[in-house]
Amino acid sequence: MIEKVIGIDIGGTTIKMALFDLTGLMLDQWHIATNLVNDGEEIPDEIIVSIKKRMAENNQSLDEVLGIGIGVPGPVTEEVVKRAVNLGWTDFPLKQLIENSLDIPVALVNDANAAALGELWKGSSKQIRNIVFVTIGTGVGGGIIVDGKIINGTHASGGEIGHIPVQAEEERICGCGNTNCLECYGSANGMVKTMNQLSNKTVVTNTKEIFDLLQAENPQAQKTLKITIDYLARAIAGIVNTLDPEEIVIGGGVSEAGSVFLEPLKESINDYAFPQIAGNFNLRKAVLGNQAGMYGAAYQVVNTLTKKGRE
Template sequence: MSDKIIGVDIGGTSIKLALFDSSGIVSKKWSIPTNCKDKGVHIPYEIVDSIERKFDETGTSLDELSGIGIGVPGPVDESQVKRAVNLGWDNFPLKQIVEQKLRVPVALLNDANAAALGEFWQGSAEQLKDIVFITVGTGVGGGIIVNGQIVNGHHSSGGEIGHIPVKSAEKRVCGCGNLNCLECYGSASGMVKTMNQLAGTTLVSDTKELFELVKIGNPFARETLNVTIDYLARALSGILNTLDPEELVIGGGVSEAGSLFIDPLKNALEQYVFPQIRDGLQVRRASLGNDAGVYGAAYQIIEILKMIPV
């Protein structure tokens, strides 16, 4: 019986894979390096080879594989990766290549959307329908789920929370080419830049060092945290007031600071969120960590397979 599912999460340095059954139980997790040579042309074939080897190692027939979900760091549509700068892909036929090699359905989704679906599916004790997921790390990413469905958008760019424009006295150029996107100020790299500007010298090189200074009451670190939280809270409140979700989930490397980051963000949200929403909104730290992407990729293909006539 074909009830095995593979979830794949393609990152800039490594590709995480996990083998699931159709109920969402993981039996194997592993990873391979991301080979970006020759504009990433080898990646789909190395994913296929890795899956074939894993099935061979475990004595499992590939006939038991029913589908594969793949999260990609960039916009995707139903048939191809529109763009993945770090991998060298433009209109890349990832789905077609993997489907032809393994002869099973493949679902593509953006990696932040995959992480959002993973948290939606397995991250909470209760099954919700509407969540907003934000990752605060090197950049700011996100995923929006409405009535159990990821919002990918007409241009394959739904959930690009990090590119909400913010108002600032200075000008920072975003990686997308626009000026003063949220991630210029609300990301880990944005926080480090703000901190060192306030201090007038290079005091920190990452947010781990910054939060250590927050703990001991360093005024520049505390001001940096206050400024960053305010940017994030204003932008997120716009989304929350528009969508009225059940839950806001916060992931990414900066969320690892725990209550030092989450608590002030909750407090700031209370200033800006519409009262009717504020009183019932759940805010939590993401619980799946680096596994969220493979869970979400697996969930996506499981849901798609349910719609295919037997």
């Protein structure tokens, strides 16, 4: 018998699932559509049915599955999903519903935190146990991993680094209700807004257009990049001076721009970092893309099993 775990990443459109061995080798992957009817109440049953069907099709026994990790787009406690606006869930007992049906231990994890764990498990070298994961996409998210474990926080709000306050001359209202959070300036949306403000009209609608203009040495695009990176670098340097992690991992759509974005970001973090850290820290691009959530959800349950085994 090969011991296995399942990692699930619930998104607003698709639920991605994969079967792993305990070392993180992906053995199988599949997906189903996210069923949003009845405030997402059908989702647990559809996950259960899909797992049973897939395992049967592959002649695999559920007895070999030691645990199921589930990444969710919202804050989670060990027991419930506190809130997942896109799915319609509030204090939703996802863990219990799946465990009761399949009799397999379930571990919940926030989706950004899952992506961070995925990068730790499969993207970083084995020795690394402490990373700061920053995802720069529509918003700015993060996952803080200390000694191999995610910091979920006292109010399930660990890693909410997109909401670090920044100082700006203007005021941008954040989706969270606060004003001038990092993600108002450091995200793809923030970058587009900055670019259009500097141009005094709507010249771009996405960051790809900004990076195209950068290649043409457009001055507004250059200034936009500089401003965006300065906000991100200050905030990341603040985190780095607080936690002094082994590795900073940058993911999300904007990171796909590659070195044109990551090189000046690293340089700028260097300028703001504590002297003992500056020049000595490791910053890399995330490597798992949209599979990171499945890997990390699986790792979350592997972590839980290891902990239980020790008790």
